[in-house]
Amino acid sequence: MGLIHLGGSSPLGAYGYAECGRELLGQAPDLDTVVVALGSGGTMAGLVDTLGPGKVLGVHCGAVDDPAGTVAELVSSLSGTVHAPEALRLRLDQVGAGYSTLTEESMDALTLAGRTEGIALDPVYTGRALAGLRTAVRDGSVAAGRRTVLLHSGGLPGLFGHSAAVARAQDALTVLSP
Template sequence: MGSGGTTAGLVHALAPQRVLGVHCGAVSDPAGAVATLTSELSGASLAPDSLRLRLRPDQVGESYGTLAGPVLAAMNRAARTEGIALDPVYTGRAVAGLIAAVADGDITPGRRTVFLHTGACPACSAAPTHSRRPRRTWPRGASLPGGTCADQAVSPQEATHARSPRVQGPPTSDGKLRTCT
């Protein structure tokens, strides 16, 4: 969560126990920020402790502007398996928090869970989002189970909007991702 506005809106609409916020380091007191904004939405004064917010502080890393290992791993995984481009400050940390929440039992595997991707991708092209180890890349036009490889590479932003692309291999020299649909 950045300023806490989206988290506060979700907490107000859905109830605190149904929302998991992942602190990204943008505000010094995330629980206080969400409580203040939720109070404004509800018209009632709410203390952070009274809301019993579900906030994960474990994805900030060393600082707001530092890319932590679990965040980079989450960004790679989302790009590789879902074709979703994530930025290193907000959505990358949010997915890393989601993965950690499943790993530690806060979110039950198999239960319906919604991840709200709020955008925040201007920094995607500047971030080292993919490891540089070699991966197998399918030739264009190759038949694969479930589809064929695209005739041209797409940007991470374009890949996000495709129906259900699977990213194939590392980005091209101009930062584009190969996808198979």
């Protein structure tokens, strides 16, 4: 039995997301892009191992100093496949003031997902991933009309455990109350 490190940031943890990539391909063979929050790197590494670096867009959340190097090293240790860090598709523009901070872009994404889809995203990971996806569509790095998946790897505990997000939600409710 192996130990899966926090965030799945080990070859064993990344293997689960390699399996996830195979399942995605089975359900959507025409898949163009999977957008994922890049925290400790394990989720993106597993997906890159299966789908290749061109189909995975990692949105850096600020958890590691060298996101590209971290993911490339995990992919290599997972399967022996070597990808140059610069071959990875990364968005580095969603970190804001740092890992645990709530950015306006993330708050807008949280609000959009909640209001339009009834989906709870967390402010550190999946909120940033959706914010990165929105930006990528606007700048053309993710093509509109192509099959794109936002991988939602969690949300509710992070949402209600983040004091800034809770305060913003309370402010919004106060404005809406008669």
